[in-house]
Amino acid sequence: FPKHYNLKHKVKKYFPENIIDIFLQLGNTAKKLNMKIYLVGGIVRDIILGRKNLDIDILVEGDAIKLAYEFAKENGFVFHKFEEFMTAQIKTKDNIKLDFATARKEIYEYPGAYPKVEKATLREDLFRRDFTINTLAIDITEENFGILLDYFYGYQDIRNKKIRVLHELSFIEDPIRIFRALRFAGRFGFKLGSHTEKLLKVAIQQNFIKVAPEGRINLELNLTFNEENVIEILFLMDEYKLLNHLIKYFVLNDFRKKVLEKIRDNILYFELIFNKKADKSIIYLLGLLYHLPLEIATEFLEKYYFEKAFKSFEEFYYLKDKINENLKNSEIYEYIKGITLETKIFLISYLPENLSKRILDILNKEKEKFITGKDLISLGLKPSPKFSKIQTEIFKKYLDNEIKDKKQALEYIKQKFL
Numbered sequence: 001f002p003k004h005y006n007l008k009h010k011v012k013k014y015f016p017e018n019i020i021d022i023f024l025q026l027g028n029t030a031k032k033l034n035m036k037i038y039l040v041g042g043i044v045r046d047i048i049l050g051r052k053n054l055d056i057d058i059l060v061e062g063d064a065i066k067l068a069y070e071f072a073k074e075n076g077f078v079f080h081k082f083e084e085f086m087t088a089q090i091k092t093k094d095n096i097k098l099d100f101a102t103a104r105k106e107i108y109e110y111p112g113a114y115p116k117v118e119k120a121t122l123r124e125d126l127f128r129r130d131f132t133i134n135t136l137a138i139d140i141t142e143e144n145f146g147i148l149l150d151y152f153y154g155y156q157d158i159r160n161k162k163i164r165v166l167h168e169l170s171f172i173e174d175p176i177r178i179f180r181a182l183r184f185a186g187r188f189g190f191k192l193g194s195h196t197e198k199l200l201k202v203a204i205q206q207n208f209i210k211v212a213p214e215g216r217i218n219l220e221l222n223l224t225f226n227e228e229n230v231i232e233i234l235f236l237m238d239e240y241k242l243l244n245h246l247i248k249y250f251v252l253n254d255f256r257k258k259v260l261e262k263i264r265d266n267i268l269y270f271e272l273i274f275n276k277k278a279d280k281s282i283i284y285l286l287g288l289l290y291h292l293p294l295e296i297a298t299e300f301l302e303k304y305y306f307e308k309a310f311k312s313f314e315e316f317y318y319l320k321d322k323i324n325e326n327l328k329n330s331e332i333y334e335y336i337k338g339i340t341l342e343t344k345i346f347l348i349s350y351l352p353e354n355l356s357k358r359i360l361d362i363l364n365k366e367k368e369k370f371i372t373g374k375d376l377i378s379l380g381l382k383p384s385p386k387f388s389k390i391q392t393e394i395f396k397k398y399l400d401n402e403i404k405d406k407k408q409a410l411e412y413i414k415q416k417f418l
């Protein structure tokens, strides 16, 4: 039997009223169809932690497709079904998305076989999941509204900040859980339970990730790079030697750790100051791989389907020894003006402080738009492709302090181009 806790108040505080109403109506439809419904997984964990989560997953003891269909029909909501997964999705008029899944278990006819999916009870469905913190369910039918059902001590684990697997073979059954364990640990500041930690270390040491599909590893890494606590997670992945197993010749020393931290700060800085959103994965991949020869880095990118990072890697490997103290600002500008945003952010994170500052200064000046097309027209020049040449020439002189302000710039243009 599961442990019960009453979380009615917490649930009511967590969701806006229109969503609570939907849950209650849904409960009525479920009752009519003789089915039971629960909130499950990440959303329950996050209700307990008081963290925002927009993914509402509803588990149905019965038939998710039938329930979602009836409910959508009653209310005129958009409905989609996915027969082979026994799942459905609806979108309400307020654009609230709800995902429905039929409680199921997976049956393996022989080791390594594709699992057969069969309808099951709530408990059986929860038992397939990765960690105890993700096995909680909250009843949302009217009479039991807000009752938390806890079969595997997940509530206690959330309170004790522990990540625990449900059984000995969990990491063997699905090695992607190694990544997920460290991602949750880093995200929430949780520790691995001591037995789970042992199992995870063995799984990494025995290189179980070798059998995980590269596409799923790609997905996990992308998710990691987009986590707020990405640095904590990457450091955990390093501490448990997961990165060593993933990347040939990988070593994370103190300098490289600093680079990763600077990447995080610079991504934020670029969002704030330049209003530019970069592809975080590409920059963190640079941060992890830049110390390796380009062939090794490229091999990794190819293996894990990160072709989108190729361009930035080529740019960085080309530039890394070229940008140095002895260059004039205009020469640095010449090197960086055409490169991707991701390479720029990485360079600023990797280069020594004084050079990074100079690059940031250049970019800030570039943003100012020192001399515009309008300025040239107001001087009497006719719009032509020559404009951008003139603008670049003036801008470079401005960067090198040969032209100090706009007045001088306009004077210079008059003399040289009119």
Ligand code: ATP
Pocket (backbone or CB within 6 Å): 040, 041, 042, 043, 055, 128, 129, 130, 131, 134, 135, 174, 176, 177, 180
């Ligand atoms: P997030 O906040 O990252 O979305 P989540 O817990 O909602 O976290 P999902 O990846 O959306 O995670 O997965 C939904 C649920 O499916 C999880 O709560 C988990 O119980 C289960 N799950 C996901 N991946 C696995 C896996 N590899 N093995 C077992 N269960 C899994």
